[in-house]
Amino acid sequence: xxxxxxxxxxxxxxxxxxxxFAVLTGGDLLAIAIMSxxxxxxxxxxxxxxxxxxxDRSGALPVPAETAxxxxxxxxxxxxxxxxxxxPLLGTADNIVxxxxxxxxRLLGRHIVGAxxxxxxxxxxxxxxxxxxxxxxxLEPVNLIDFPRPGQRWTMRIAALSGSENIIFLSDRSAxxxxxxxxxxxxxxxxxxxxxxxxxxxxxxxxLQEMNGETDAPTRDRFLSIIEREARRMQQLVIDLLSISxxxxxxxxxPTATVDLAMIVRTAIGQLxxxxxxxxxxxxxxxGDGAQPMLGxxxxxxxxxxxxxxxAMKYGHAGTPVTVELVREGSRVRLSVSDQxxxxxxxHLPRLTExxxxxxxxxSRSVGGTGLGxxxxxxxxxxxxxxxxxxxxxxxxxxxxVTFPLLSxx
Numbered sequence: 001x002x003x004x005x006x007x008x009x010x011x012x013x014x015x016x017x018x019x020x021f022a023v024l025t026g027g028d029l030l031a032i033a034i035m036s037x038x039x040x041x042x043x044x045x046x047x048x049x050x051x052x053x054x055x056d057r058s059g060a061l062p063v064p065a066e067t068a069x070x071x072x073x074x075x076x077x078x079x080x081x082x083x084x085x086x087x088p089l090l091g092t093a094d095n096i097v098x099x100x101x102x103x104x105x106r107l108l109g110r111h112i113v114g115a116x117x118x119x120x121x122x123x124x125x126x127x128x129x130x131x132x133x134x135x136x137x138x139l140e141p142v143n144l145i146d147f148p149r150p151g152q153r154w155t156m157r158i159a160a161l162s163g164s165e166n167i168i169f170l171s172d173r174s175a176x177x178x179x180x181x182x183x184x185x186x187x188x189x190x191x192x193x194x195x196x197x198x199x200x201x202x203x204x205x206x207x208l209q210e211m212n213g214e215t216d217a218p219t220r221d222r223f224l225s226i227i228e229r230e231a232r233r234m235q236q237l238v239i240d241l242l243s244i245s246x247x248x249x250x251x252x253x254x255p256t257a258t259v260d261l262a263m264i265v266r267t268a269i270g271q272l273x274x275x276x277x278x279x280x281x282x283x284x285x286x287x288g289d290g291a292q293p294m295l296g297x298x299x300x301x302x303x304x305x306x307x308x309x310x311x312a313m314k315y316g317h318a319g320t321p322v323t324v325e326l327v328r329e330g331s332r333v334r335l336s337v338s339d340q341x342x343x344x345x346x347x348h349l350p351r352l353t354e355x356x357x358x359x360x361x362x363x364s365r366s367v368g369g370t371g372l373g374x375x376x377x378x379x380x381x382x383x384x385x386x387x388x389x390x391x392x393x394x395x396x397x398x399x400x401x402v403t404f405p406l407l408s409x410x
C-alpha cells in the first residue's frame with residue numbers, strides 16, 4: 001500500500017500530465033483549470049483517506065530498560081533517620097541484620113549487625129515470631145516477657161518492605177507495666193487499709209449494742225477507746241490519701257513563692273514537741289541561725305518536715321536523740337533527720353517510698369503509721385527539685401535527707 005507522500009506525488013504527476021495533454025490538444029484555459037482543480041481535489045481526498053504509516057523506528061533511540069528499585073535500608077537518608085530514633089530499630093534482609101541504631105546496639109550488643117536476627121534477639125517468643133516472617137502473612141506485635149532481664153517487658157513489631165527486607169521495632173513497656181501494677185496495688189492496699197479499722201469499729205459497736213447497757217464502765221470505756229483509735233487511724237489514712245493526691249496533681253507546677261526552710265522546720269519541731277510530749281526532750285535541733293530561702297510551697301514543705309521527723313520519733317528508740325539538721329552545701333540546703341532505732345535492712349531501702357510499703361507491718365500499725373508518709377515526702381521533694389536519700393544500718397538507726405536548691409542571691 002502507498003503511503004500518503006507517495007499518493008500525493010502520483011496525484012500531482014497525473015495533474016501535470018493532464019494539463020500538458022489539454023494544452024497539446026488545443027483545449028481552452030477553462031478546461032485546463034477545471035481539470036487541474038479536479039486533480040487537486042482528488043489528490044487531497046486520496047491523501048486524507050490513506051492511513052498514517054507506522055513510523056520507522058530503525059533510527060530511534062532505544063527505550064531504557066526498567067531499573068531495579070533502590071533498597072530503603074541502604075538509602076543514606078534512612079540511615080540518618082535510624083540514628084535519631086530513641087527506641088531500638090533493626091533493618092533485616094533475608095533475616096540478616098544489615099542496620100541497627102544505637103539503641104539496638106546498647107540493648108543487644110554490637111555483634112548483631114551481620115548476624116541472623118533470630119539469634120540476635122534471644123527470646124523464645126521472638127525466635128518463633130521471626131521464623132514466620134517469610135510466610136507472607138502479616139504478623140501482630142508480640143510481647144517479650146522478662147526480656148532482656150527478669151521483670152521487664154518489651155513489644156516487637158515488623159514493617160515489611162519490598163523483597164525480603166524488613167524493619168523490626170522494639171519498644172520498652174516495662175515502665176507502663178510497673179505503673180499499671182502500682183495503680184492496682186494502690187487500690188487494693190487502700191481498700192485493705194480502710195477495711196481493717198472499719199471492721200474493728202463495726203465489731204465493737206455491735207458488741208456494745210448487744211450488751212444493752214449491761215457492760216461495766218471500764219469495759220465500755222476500753223471499747224470506746226479502741227473505736228476512737230481505729231476511727232482516727234482511718235481518718236489519718238483518708239487525710240494522707242487526699243494529701244498524696246493533691247501533691248501528685250501539683251507535681252508539674254513549680255512553686256513560685258519565697259519561703260524560709262529553717263523557719264518551716266522550727267515550726268514543725270515545735271508542733272511535734274507539743275503533740276508528742278513523751279519524746280519532746282529527745283528532739284535535737286541543729287538548724288543554725290541564718291535563714292534558708294528557697295522557692296516552695298510552705299504547706300507542703302511543712303508536711304514533708306513533719307513526716308520525716310515524726311517517723312524518726314516513732315521508729316527510734318525511746319530516750320535516744322532524734323537529730324534534725326539543716327546544712328548549707330553550696331547553692332543547696334540539706335535537711336536531714338537521724339534516729340537511733342532498729343535500722344532497716346538494705347533490701348528494703350529501694351521500696352520505702354512505695355505507697356503502703358512497710359518493713360514491719362505490725363509495728364507500723366501499732367505506732368499509727370499509714371505507709372504513705374515517705375511516698376508523700378518523695379512527691380513533695382520532686383516538686384521542689386529535691387533529692388531524697390535514705391541511709392540505714394541495722395541496729396544503729398536511720399538517716400533521711402532531702403536536699404533542696406536555695407534561692408539565688410541575684
